[in-house]
Amino acid sequence: MSGELILFLVLALVAIATALGMLLNRNSVYSALFLVMNFIAVAVFYLLLGAPFIAMAQITVYAGAIMVLFLFVIMLLGAERLPDAKVLPRQKLFAYGLAAVLAAETIYLLVTRARPEGIVLPPDEAANATGTLVALGKTLFTSYLLPFEVTSILLLVAMIGVIVLVHREKGVQK
C-alpha cells in the first residue's frame, strides 16, 4: 500500500465523515462548518489529481465566499435550529434507505459496467508548477472563451438579481 493510497483513504474518510457531520448535525452553523471542512478535503483531492487551480478556486469560492455567505445568512435569520416537527416521520428512514440504495446502485454500476480504467498518478512538480496553469488559462481564454464570458454575465445577472430581491426601497411597505 503506497503512501498516496493511505493519504487518499484518510482524506476520503475525512470527507465522508464531514459530509455525514453536515448531514446529521441539527445545528446548521455546525453543518456549515463541517461542510467547509469537507470542501477543504475535496480541495486536497483536487491537488492530488493535479488540478491546483480548481483546488484554489474551491477553497476561495466555496470554502471562502459561499460558506461565509451561508454562515452570514444563518446568523442573519437566526435559523441555527428549527423547532421539532412531527410531520413526515418516516422521511429520514426513506432518505437513508434510498440514498444507500442509490449509492449502492451507482457504485455497482461503476464497478461492474463502466469500469473506468486508469490510475491516478501522483502529480509531478512540473504539473503543479505554473505550466499547467498557463495551459489551463490558454485553453480557458481560447477554446472556452464564449462559455467563460457567458458565465461572467451569469454572475452579473445573479448579482443584480440578488440585489433586486433583497433590496428594499425606503418608504415602500410590502
Place this chain on the structure above:
Amino acid sequence: MHLSETVNSGFFFLAPWLVFAPVIGLLINIIFGGWFMKRSWGERAVGVVASLASGASFVVSVLLAWSLAAGHGEAVIVPFLEWIHIGSLELDWAFRVDSLSTTMMLVVSGVGTLIHIYAIGYMHEDVRFKGDPGRFRRFFVFLNLFIAMMMILVSGDSYLMLFVGWEGVGLCSFLLIGFWYDMDTLGRPSWANSNAAKKAFVTNRVGDFGFLIAAFIMFWAFGSFQFDEVFEAAHSVAPGVIVAITLFMLVGVAGKSAQIPLYVWLPDAMAGPTPVSALIHAATMVTAGVYLITRSAELYTLVPQAQYIVAMTGAITALFAATIAVGQYDIKKVLAYSTISQLGFMVAAVGMGAFVAGMFHLVTHAFFKALLFLSAGSVILGLERGHHHAEHGHHEEHGKGKTKSPKGEKEGKRKEEHHEVFDPGDMRNMGGLRKTMPVTFWLYMIGTLALAGIVPFAGFWSKDEILLDASRHYPAVYILLSIAAFFTAFYMGRQIWMVFFGEPRHEAAAHAEESKPIITAPLMVLAALSLLGGALNLPFEGFHQLGHWLEYTLHEVEALPLDLQVAGISTLLALAAIFLSWLIYGRNPLKTGQPDPLKKPLGFIFTGMENKWFVDEGYFAVIINPFKKLSQFLADVIDWRFWHDWFHDTVIAGTYNWVSNIGLNLYADQKGIDAFANWLGAATQSISATMRKVQNGFVRSYALSVLLGVVLIVGYLILK
C-alpha cells in the same frame, strides 16, 4: 278499340264531363258551400249548383246518345287517362259510349237530376225537422259524388273502372244511409242509422268480394279487364272458368242489387233520407248489378247453367221480397221490399238472356219507383208537417204563456216533447190522405199502377216483356214471377188503401199538408215518364225502339210480339190482387190501433211476412252471432287471454322481464357494468385518496419522489 276517328266527330269528346260535371259541382259546394250557407239564399244556391251539375251530366248523356245514334250506334271508346302501366299491363281510364252505357247514363243523370231538384225542397224541411240545417250542404255534396261515381260505373270501358265506380257508389250509399248517423228517423239520438249504414256496407263487401274474385279469375284467364278483350278471349277458354266468373259475379250482383241472400241491407238502407232511397236504393245504384250482368251478356250467354242460376235467384228473390212487402207497415219499407222484388224481376230477366227486357224494366222501374219513393217522402213530410201543426195547436190550447218561448228553445225542446212516439213513415198512422194531399195522392196512384203492371203504364210493358220471355223459355221462372206480380199488385193496393183512403188514424194525418211545387214538380215529370215510359219499347211491329237501340251492344236481341195470353193473365192477376186488397183494406178501412186484417186468417204466415221471414234473425243466429262469438273468442280468449295475457304478458314479457331483471339488470348491469363503473369510481376515489397524500405540499416528499424515481431509473439501468 280503334275507333278514334269517330271520337273526333260528334260530341264524344264530352264523355269525361259525365264524371267531371258532378265533381265540379261537389267541389263548388265543398269550397264555397260554407259561404253560401251563411246567406239567406244559401240552401237554394247549394241545391241549384248540385242540380245543375247533375243536369250538365244529363245534357252530356243526351249529346252522347245523339252522337251515338247519328254514328249508327257503334260503340265508341274515349280514352281519357293512362292509369296503371306496369310492363305489359295497361289499365287505362277510358269511357265507353255505346247504347247500353248511354241508356244507363240517361237514366242515372235524368232521374238523378229530378231527385236533386226534389231534394232541394225535401232536405229543406228534413234538416229543420232533424234540427241540424248545416247538413244540407253535405247532402248535396254526397249526392253529386254519387252521380259522379255512378257515371264512372256505367261509362267505364273495363271491369276495373266498373269496379271503381261500384265501390264508389257503395261508399256514397254508406255515407247517405248514415246521413243522420247520430239520430233515428225521428231525430232522437240513436245509432240506428249508422248501424244501418254499417250493415249495408258490410253486406256489400261480401258481394264486392265475389266481384273481386270474379275479376281476379278474369285477369288470370284473360290477362285483361277491358270489355272487348275479355269477351273476345272468353270464347277460347274452358266453360268452367266462365261459370266461375259469372257465378262469382252473381255474388257481387246479389250484394249490390239486393238479391237473395244478400238483400237484407236494402230495407235498412231506408234509414237514409228519402231522396237517397229513391235515387240510390231504388232507381240507380241497386240496378248496377243488372247493368253488370247485361254488360257481361257475352259471358253469361256462354254458360246456360249460370244463366239458369241467375234467373232462379232473381225469380225467388222477386217472390220472396214481395211476400215480405205485404206484411210491412212502414211506407218506405214496403217500397224497399218492392224494390228488391222488382230487382229480382230484372235479374231474372237478364239471367234468362232477356237483356232488353231487363234493361227496359230497369228504366221504367227507375221512373216509377223513384216516383213512389219521392211521393212517399212527400207523404212523410206532409205527416211531419201535420204532426208539428197538431202539436203546435195543443200548445195554443194548453197555455198561451208557455208558447211565448223563443223559437230556438222550442226547437230544442221539441224532441223531448215527443212523449208518444210518432213515426211519420208508419202507414198505421196514416189514412185519408187523399183529401189532404191530393197531388201526392194522384202521383202515388200513377206510380202504383205502373208498379202493379196495369195497362198502359210503363210497368205493364216492361214486366210483361219479362214474363213473356220467361213463359217461352223458363216456365218455373214464369210461375214464380207471376205470383210475385200478384203480390206486387196486392201490397201496392194495400198501401194505397191504408195511406190515402179511409179515415185518418192519427192527428198528424188529419192535419197533413200538401208539399210545395219544388217537391211535386219533379214528381210530375216522373209520373209522366211512368205513364209513358212504356213507349220506349212497345211490343208491336215497327216499335221495339229500346231493343233496336240496345242491339248495337247486345247481340241476338229477340224482339217478341205482344202475347195476349201472357199479358192478359198478368193484367188479370194484377186486377184481382187490387180487388182483393180492396176487399181486405179498402172496404173496411183500418181503425186506429186495429191489427192488420190479414193477421187473423193467415196466422203465422203473416207473422212471417211481418217479420221478414226472420231472415235477419236467421242471419244473426247462423252467421252474425257465431261470428261475434268467434270474434269474442278470438279477441277475448285467443288474443287477449292467450296471446296477450299469457303469451305476451307471461311468456314474452315474463321472459323478457326475467332476462332483463335477473340476467341483464342484476347480473349484467348491476353486477357487471354498474359494478365495474362503481368499482372504477371507487378505485379512482381510493387511488386519488392515496395520491392525495402524496400531493401533501411538503417539498421534502416531492424530493423523495424524485429520488425514488432516480433510484428506479438507475435500477432499471442495472437490470437492463
Place this chain on the structure above:
Amino acid sequence: MVPVEYYIILSAILFSIGVAGVVFRRNPLVIFMSIELMLNAANLAIVAFSSVLNSFSGQIFVFFVIAVAAAEVAVGLALIVEIFKTKHTIDVDQLNSMKG
C-alpha cells in the same frame, strides 16, 4: 497510485449523502449545503476523470460549475431571506402555499 475507481466511489458516496440531506432536512440552508455537497461530488468525479484522461476540459468544466454554483447560492440565499421575511420561518414544511 490510486485507481480512479476509488475517487468515483468516493464521489458516489458523497453524492448520496448530499441526496439524503436534500431529502430529509427541513432547513433550506442545510438543503442548500447538501446541494453544494452533491455538486462537489460531481466535480470530484469530473476532475478525477480529467486527470486520468490528461485533459483540461474537465477542469474547465468544474471551473464553470463552481462559478454557476456561486451565482446559484447567491440567488438562492437571497430567496431564502426573502421567504423568511414573508413567512417568518424558513422551515420547508411550512412552505406549502402551493398545496392543492
